[in-house]
Amino acid sequence: MTMLYNIPFIAVVAMILIGLYAVLFKRNLVKIVIGISIIESGVNLFLITLGYRWFDPNGGVAPIFTSAPSEALQNTPESMVLPVPQALTLTSIVIGVAVLALMLSLIMHIYKHYGTLDVRKIRGPEE
Amino acid sequence: MSQMSKIVRTLANITFPFIMIFGLYVIAHGHLTPGGGFQGGAVAASGCIMLLVAYGSAWTYEKIKVSRLSVFESLGALGFIGTAFFGLLFGGYFFNNFLVRTGIIFNVVPETGSTLADFNTAGVLPLMNFAVGVKVIAGLFVIVLVMGLASSVKEWKQ
Amino acid sequence: MSLRTTVAVVMFSILAVILVATAIQLSFGAPMKTEMDDYIINNTQNQTGTNSGVTTIVFDYRGFDTLGEATILFAAVSGVIMIFRKVKK
Numbered sequence: 001m002t003m004l005y006n007i008p009f010i011a012v013v014a015m016i017l018i019g020l021y022a023v024l025f026k027r028n029l030v031k032i033v034i035g036i037s038i039i040e041s042g043v044n045l046f047l048i049t050l051g052y053r054w055f056d057p058n059g060g061v062a063p064i065f066t067s068a069p070s071e072a073l074q075n076t077p078e079s080m081v082l083p084v085p086q087a088l089t090l091t092s093i094v095i096g097v098a099v100l101a102l103m104l105s106l107i108m109h110i111y112k113h114y115g116t117l118d119v120r121k122i123r124g125p126e127e
Numbered sequence: 128m129s130q131m132s133k134i135v136r137t138l139a140n141i142t143f144p145f146i147m148i149f150g151l152y153v154i155a156h157g158h159l160t161p162g163g164g165f166q167g168g169a170v171a172a173s174g175c176i177m178l179l180v181a182y183g184s185a186w187t188y189e190k191i192k193v194s195r196l197s198v199f200e201s202l203g204a205l206g207f208i209g210t211a212f213f214g215l216l217f218g219g220y221f222f223n224n225f226l227v228r229t230g231i232i233f234n235v236v237p238e239t240g241s242t243l244a245d246f247n248t249a250g251v252l253p254l255m256n257f258a259v260g261v262k263v264i265a266g267l268f269v270i271v272l273v274m275g276l277a278s279s280v281k282e283w284k285q
Numbered sequence: 286m287s288l289r290t291t292v293a294v295v296m297f298s299i300l301a302v303i304l305v306a307t308a309i310q311l312s313f314g315a316p317m318k319t320e321m322d323d324y325i326i327n328n329t330q331n332q333t334g335t336n337s338g339v340t341t342i343v344f345d346y347r348g349f350d351t352l353g354e355a356t357i358l359f360a361a362v363s364g365v366i367m368i369f370r371k372v373k374k
Contacts, residue, residue, distance in 0.1 A: 005313045005314065006308065006309060006311065006313055008313065009308040009309075009311050009313065010305075010308055010309075012308070013304045013305055013308045016304065017297075017300075017301055017304070020297065020300070021297070024293050024297060025293065049313070050316065051316065052313065052314055052316075053314060053315070053316060053319070054314030054315065060314075062161070063326055063337075063338030063339065064160070064161065064336060064337050064338060064339075065237075065240065065241065065242070065329075065330065065336045065337075065338075066159050066160060066242065066243070066244045066336045066337070067242050067243075067244075068240075068242055073240050073242075076240070076326065076327065077319075077322075077323040077326050077327055080326055080338070082316060082319060082322040083322060083325065083326070083338040083339050083342055084321065084322055084325070084342060086339050087339055087342040087343045087347065088350075090165060090343060091350055091351075091353075091354045094165060094354050094357065094358060095354070095357055097267075097361075098357050098358060098360075098361035099361075101270050101274075101361055101365055102361060102364055102365065104274070105274065105364075105365050105368045105369070106368070108274070108277065108278065109368060157337070157340050158335045158336065158337055158340055158341075159336050159337060160337065161337070161339065162340075163339075163340050163343065163344075193366065200359070200362065204355060204359060207352075207355060208352070211348070211352070222345070222348040222349070224333060224345060227332075227333060227334050228334075235334070236330070236331075236334040237330055237334060237336060238330075239330055239331070240330075244336065248334050248335065248336065249333065249334050249335040249341075250333065250334060251344075251345075252333075252335060252340060252341070252344050252345065255344050256340075256344075259351070259355065262355065262358065262359075263358065266358050266359070266361075266362045269362055269365075269366070270361075270362060270365050273365055273366055273369055274365070274369075276369075277369040
């Protein structure tokens, strides 16, 4: 029964495995880029899930003091969720956007030069 | 890309100010509610990209040049680093918060555990929020504009 | 199936077994070391004057990481503009 609480971690493992299947076994370049983006979403979810702290009646509260509920303000450090992993996830999301923009620009250039998007027909510099 | 029909253009004109006001609200209240520079910048940039999709990339490129938008991005980055260097002049170490108790604006310290929001509170944080917000808006808009323009040149279609 | 597909399937299944066996044993809702976050939550309103705990970490306690992130955004935008330039022959 206590294994039901681990559902966020099982969701993280499922997202990483689906993304890894798309990177290894597909032939179109756009599908490989979609798989890389799914892996990055799974890693961001894992970072946020690591910092959750359980408090007895209703669960943890966000670490913000504006209009906080009164029973969470009385025992302050133990009722709030850890704020440091959330700040690191912000940086990781922005890095994911930057890498995705550069990958899509390179795919447009490859399509103009070769005419197809099949990975097995695009070879190295041997012409 | 080419222009869309009249209905799409009219609806994009109507909903554009609401999206921009919501994005600037999320940027400006970064020290009181969840949000800040990066999140509000992404919301406002998606409003600008909606206008770009409705009006076509060729028409938009005649009104706004890429070289003018890169001035905005450089201003945002310089504002962020300049605020960090001013902390070195006034306190003694890099990224010093020099406006918290002894400053001209943003110098009120809230009580411990209070639950009402006061806009005048945090020190350097609202200035840094605005600088990063302008930088993110300009950066994301330039990325989508350049990619949309490059896919409509004659030699890319086969 | 060729040799390459067989090696890929074997590696994928080994990684799946390792990841699932780790995810079941983790404890949800009870992190181990929390002294740094307790110090930050207790002293946010005294030292920085902010009501929000996440924004003051991004811009005040760990502002150097935000400087690196702004540099990455700038490098990505300049890389995208450089790929689509017109080359004069």
